[in-house]
């Protein structure tokens with residue numbers, strides 16, 4: 001697949017900016033996103049398979065990094081129309097993207113990779129600091145506030161049908177929504 005955009009981009013296109021201001025990001029049902037995808041020569045098949053997106057992605061954001069920081073998290077709210085799982089994530093920012101869960105274990109916040117996150121029908125599942133997150137690893141460049149990070153989320157329903165949803169996640173400051181135990185500056189791997 002051809003990269004959506006060069007990342008991090010200091011000057012997201014006006015189209016992206018418009019999209020980002022929308023409260024809801026069922027991205028591929030939006031005409032703007034469709035034309036954006038076409039403009040970037042993403043395969044037509046990809047658009048077709050996501051035309052009736054079953055998962056709504058809201059409030060996606062990525063935590064900004066400090067220079068030389070290797071990893072950061074992407075956070076969002078996912079609501080599936082029918083029982084679905086998030087099974088993979090990818091980004092043009094880095095080839096190494098994993099789904100992680102953070103939880104308290106013996107009084108220590110620990111992070112582990114998970115194969116999938118269940119999205120029961122109609123229930124919003126929060127990806128947030130201190131919980132589930134999409135981990136962007138082996139970063140080559142600083143992820144700066146004001147830029148956006150393209151994320152492709154791959155979902156699979158109970159019949160094994162897959163669909164992907166692309167979102168442009170704005171980058172927010174390091175301390176945004178910060179909780180103790182957040183791992184924005186934690187080393188990884």
Ligand SMILES: [Cu+2]
Nearest residue numbers: 100111133135
């Ligand atoms: Cu992580």
